[in-house]
Amino acid sequence: MNGLVFLLLGTQLPEIIQTVWNNPDIGNIQVILYTLLLTAAVLGLRLVWMLVMDIPEGEEPRGPWKLEFRKALILTLSGVRGTITLASTMSLPFFLDDGSYFPARDLIIFLAAGVILWTLLASNFLLPLLLGSDHEAEHNAEEVEAKLKSCAAWLPV
16 A cells, blocks of 8 residues: 555656646745755654653653653654655545635645655665664674574474
């Protein structure tokens, strides 16, 4: 389903970009700034949520701002995003009941796609910096251990 939503976006996005880009009512820089502002709002809200709502299982709440900022930032940037946003924006009708075009449908889809693009770029470039080489070594050690365990399960005793 995830791939299907992005496939549908790919078929409609070139026309949507052209429509929004050529719209004289909204400047191109203004649209890009809107996507950046919405992205900052989404990531900021997610960061606050991660900081405030982290309660380890079986423990009592430790009060607000429980999680380390760096870990909250990593969780903020690594969250899954896009499919529900695109599905909901692309489900907007082309026409209203009176037969007129749905106002700003292309702009809404463009803004949603822009936010998804910015969040994907942010996670691709910022997560490696936040995780550092320690995480990579730890991840590789865990992967090797898991492979050894899975191979050992198939060996005759």
